[in-house]
Amino acid sequence: MQGLLAWVPLLPLIGFLTLVAFPLFNRHEPSQRTVACIGVGSIGIAALFTAIVAISVFWKNPSEIVNIALWQWMLVDNLELGFNFYIDWLTLVMLMVITGVGFLIHLYSVGYMREDADFRRYFAYLNLFVCAMLILVMADNLVLLYLGWEGVGLCSYLLIGFWYKEPANGAAAQKAFIVTRIGDTAMAIGLFLLFYEFSTLNIPQLTAAIDGPDINNEVVTVACLLLLGGAVGKSAQLPLQTWLPDAMAGPTPVSALIHAATMVTAGVYLIARMHPLYLLSETAMTTVAFVGALTLLLAGFSAIAQSDIKRVLAYSTISQIGYMFLALGVGAWSGAIFHLITHAFFKALLFLSAGSVILSLHHEQNIFSMGGLYRKIPLTFICFTIGCACLAALPFTSGFYSKDHILLSAWEFHQGINILWLAGILGALVTGIYSFRVLFLVFLGREGSASSHCNDANTPVMTIPLCILALLAMIGGLLAPPLQAVFGSRPDEDHSAWIEGVAIAMPLIGLAIAWKLFIYQKKSGEKRSSIMQFWFSGWGFDWLYEHLLVKPFKSLAKINHNDIIDNLYKGTAALSRQLNALLSSSQNGQVRWYLATFAVGSVLFLALLVAL
Amino acid sequence: MPIETAPGLEAGVLLASILFCLGLAGLMMRRNVIFMLMSVEICTNAAALMFVVAGAHWGNADGQVMFIFVVTLAAAEVAIALALVLQFYHRKHTVDIDQLNELRG
Numbered sequence A: 001m002q003g004l005l006a007w008v009p010l011l012p013l014i015g016f017l018t019l020v021a022f023p024l025f026n027r028h029e030p031s032q033r034t035v036a037c038i039g040v041g042s043i044g045i046a047a048l049f050t051a052i053v054a055i056s057v058f059w060k061n062p063s064e065i066v067n068i069a070l071w072q073w074m075l076v077d078n079l080e081l082g083f084n085f086y087i088d089w090l091t092l093v094m095l096m097v098i099t100g101v102g103f104l105i106h107l108y109s110v111g112y113m114r115e116d117a118d119f120r121r122y123f124a125y126l127n128l129f130v131c132a133m134l135i136l137v138m139a140d141n142l143v144l145l146y147l148g149w150e151g152v153g154l155c156s157y158l159l160i161g162f163w164y165k166e167p168a169n170g171a172a173a174q175k176a177f178i179v180t181r182i183g184d185t186a187m188a189i190g191l192f193l194l195f196y197e198f199s200t201l202n203i204p205q206l207t208a209a210i211d212g213p214d215i216n217n218e219v220v221t222v223a224c225l226l227l228l229g230g231a232v233g234k235s236a237q238l239p240l241q242t243w244l245p246d247a248m249a250g251p252t253p254v255s256a257l258i259h260a261a262t263m264v265t266a267g268v269y270l271i272a273r274m275h276p277l278y279l280l281s282e283t284a285m286t287t288v289a290f291v292g293a294l295t296l297l298l299a300g301f302s303a304i305a306q307s308d309i310k311r312v313l314a315y316s317t318i319s320q321i322g323y324m325f326l327a328l329g330v331g332a333w334s335g336a337i338f339h340l341i342t343h344a345f346f347k348a349l350l351f352l353s354a355g356s357v358i359l360s361l362h363h364e365q366n367i368f369s370m371g372g373l374y375r376k377i378p379l380t381f382i383c384f385t386i387g388c389a390c391l392a393a394l395p396f397t398s399g400f401y402s403k404d405h406i407l408l409s410a411w412e413f414h415q416g417i418n419i420l421w422l423a424g425i426l427g428a429l430v431t432g433i434y435s436f437r438v439l440f441l442v443f444l445g446r447e448g449s450a451s452s453h454c455n456d457a458n459t460p461v462m463t464i465p466l467c468i469l470a471l472l473a474m475i476g477g478l479l480a481p482p483l484q485a486v487f488g489s490r491p492d493e494d495h496s497a498w499i500e501g502v503a504i505a506m507p508l509i510g511l512a513i514a515w516k517l518f519i520y521q522k523k524s525g526e527k528r529s530s531i532m533q534f535w536f537s538g539w540g541f542d543w544l545y546e547h548l549l550v551k552p553f554k555s556l557a558k559i560n561h562n563d564i565i566d567n568l569y570k571g572t573a574a575l576s577r578q579l580n581a582l583l584s585s586s587q588n589g590q591v592r593w594y595l596a597t598f599a600v601g602s603v604l605f606l607a608l609l610v611a612l
Numbered sequence B: 001m002p003i004e005t006a007p008g009l010e011a012g013v014l015l016a017s018i019l020f021c022l023g024l025a026g027l028m029m030r031r032n033v034i035f036m037l038m039s040v041e042i043c044t045n046a047a048a049l050m051f052v053v054a055g056a057h058w059g060n061a062d063g064q065v066m067f068i069f070v071v072t073l074a075a076a077e078v079a080i081a082l083a084l085v086l087q088f089y090h091r092k093h094t095v096d097i098d099q100l101n102e103l104r105g
Helices: A004-025 A032-058 A089-112 A119-138 A142-160 A167-198 A203-209 A217-234 A243-249 A252-261 A263-273 A275-279 A282-305 A309-329 A333-360 A378-392 A398-414 A419-443 A460-478 A497-518 A530-536 A541-562 A564-586 A591-611 B009-029 B033-058 B062-092
Strands: A066-076 A079-087
Touching: A004 A032, A004 A066, A004 A079, A004 A089, A004 A119, A032 A089, A032 A119, A079 A089, A079 A119, A079 A142, A089 A119, A089 A252, A089 A263, A089 A333, A089 A460, A119 A142, A119 A252, A119 A263, A142 A167, A142 A203, A142 A217, A142 A243, A142 A252, A142 A263, A167 A203, A167 A217, A167 A243, A203 A275, A217 A263, A217 A275, A217 A282, A243 A252, A243 A309, A252 A263, A252 A309, A252 A333, A263 A275, A263 A309, A263 A333, A275 A282, A282 A309, A282 A419, A282 A530, A309 A333, A309 A398, A309 A419, A333 A378, A333 A398, A333 A460, A378 A398, A378 A419, A378 A460, A378 A497, A398 A419, A398 A460, A398 A497, A419 A497, A541 A564, A591 B009, B009 B033, B033 B062
Parallel strands: none
Antiparallel strands: A066 A079
16 A cells, blocks of 8 residues: 555656657647546546555554655765655645645646647646655655755746746746745755754654754754745745746646645745754744744735736735744644645635636736626636635634634744734734735626626536635635644643634734725726835835846846956967967978077077076 | 197187188078088088197197098088989979978978
C-alpha cells in the first residue's frame, strides 16, 4: 500500500512526458478528449492512490510515518542526499489538497480551456506543476524540496505567461519569476548555512539534531530568517508580494491551482515543516508573525480598492496567507495548516467561479462592468456566495473554524489584547468588506455594461468541480486533520465569550459596511479617492520598487551597455595587435634594412660597452 | 710585449676601420648583389687587416695565420655566394637585392 505513494508524483510526470512527447509518435495533434484523458486522468489516479493510502495506512494511526527511499541522488564527501520521500500527516494533508483540489481544477480546466488552441501545452504544464509540487511536499531532504520549489516556480512562470503573445503577460511572468528568485536565493543561502551548522540537510535528521547540546542559536536564527525569505517570496508576503496580483495574467484555473491553493502556500508548508528550528529562535518567530500581520492588513486594504475581479482574489490570497504566517509566528502550526486546507477549498472555489463569470462575460474582468448576474448564472452565484462566506469567515463555514483557531492562538500567544490579535481582528473586518463588495458588485445591484451579453458558459465538466468544491468549502471546517503527532498538542484554554463574539461579529460588520457602501454603487469605478487610489496600487509597492530598484538597474545597464569590464580584455587584445603590427612592420623582407638595423644596433651596443 | 718599432698601430687600425666602413656603406647602399658581394670582400679584408696589424703590434705570427684563414673563408664564401647569385638571376632575371623581399612579416 505504501508503495503507491511513490506513484503519486510519478503519474503527473508520466502525464507531462506523454503530452510533451506526443508529436514524436503522432503527426496529428491529439484530440482534446485524448489530452484531457491523459492530463486529468494522471492527477485523478494520483488522487485515488493518495486516498487509498490515507485510508489504509494513515487513518487509524495519526503518528504514522512512511519513508520511501527511491535512489541515491548525490554523494559528496559527507553530504549524502537520497531521492527519498518522507510522508507524515502533514505531508499527507498537503498531498490530499494538491491531488484532490488539483484534480478538480484539472477537470474544470477541460471546460475552461476548450476553445484554446494550446490545449495540450496547457495540460502538460499543469501536470508538470503537480509533479513538482508533490516532490516539494514529499521530499525528505531540503535539497529535494528545493528541486520541487524551483520546479513549481518554473511552471508558475510558464503558466502565467501561457498566453505569451500578449507582451504584458510575458512581463508578468518574468516579474513573478524574478521576484520569487530573490526569495529563493535567500533560501539557498539558508540551506548552505544549515548544512554548515548541522552537516545534514535531511529534514528528520535536522529536526533531531537541534536537540543537541551545542546549538548556535544565532546561526539558527539567521538560517530561519533566510528560509523565511524563501517562504516570503514564494507565498507573496511582504515585501515580495508584488508579483502575485500581476500573476493573474495566466488562465483562471491556473490562478486557482497555483496562485491560490497550492504553490503560494509552499512557504507556509516550509515553515511548518521546519517548525522545530523556528521554535529555537524567538526572533524568527516574531518576524514571521509580524510579516503575516502586516501583509494581511496591507493586502486586505488593497483588495477593497481593486476593480479587476481576479486582482481582488489575488490580494485576498495574499491576505489569507498572511493569516497563515501569523498563525505560524504564534506557534499555531496546525492552525496554519488547517487554514491552508480550508483556504485551498474556498479560494479554488472562488477562482473557479470567477473563471465561470469571466468566461460567461467573454473575458470581461472589470467588476464595475458587471452586476445583477445572479439571474443569469445562478449556479455560479451560489458557489461564489459560499466562497465569499468562507473567505469572510461567516459562522459555520470552513473559513470560520480555521480563522477562529488562528485568532484564538494569537490571543493566547500574549495572553490578552495584543497587536497581532488586533491586526487579525481588523483583517477579519476588512476581509468581510472586500469579499462581499466583490459579491455585491458582480452578482447583485444594478446591471453593468457587460451584464447584458452574459450567457452561461458553464458545462457539466465545470459545474461538477464547482459543486464539489462548494461542498468542501462548507464542510471543510469539520475536517481538521490530526496533526498533533507532527506539531505536538496544545492545551485547550477557555476564552471569555467576548473574544469569540468579536471574531464572529467582525465579518458581519464587514458585510454590513459592504452592503451600505457597494450594493448600489454607481458603476463608475474609474474615479477613486486618493486613499483608494493608493490602495488600488497596492500601497505603492510597485512604484517604490520601480524607482528604487528597476529604474536604477536599467540605467546602470544602459551605462554598461558596452560592458565596461570587457574593455579590459578588449584593451589587452588591441595592445597586442598594435605591438604585433609594429614588430611585423620591422620584418619587411628588405635585406639591406636588416643590415642597417644590425649595424646601428651593433654600434649602439658597442657604444654602451665603451660608455660603461 | 709590443714591439715599438712596428709601423704605427693607430694608422693601421684607422685604415682597417675606414675600409670596414666603406664596405659596410657599400653593402647598405648598393642594390646590385654583385656589388654587395664585393663590399663584403672589403669588409672581410678590413677585418683581416686588423688581424695583421694586431699581430704586428704584439709581435705574434698568429695574426698572419688568421689572415690566411680569412682569405680561405672569403674564397669559399664567394664560391657559394656566386652560385646563389646565379640561381637568383636565373629565377628573377635581375640582380636587385630589393626584389628578394618575399620573406616578410
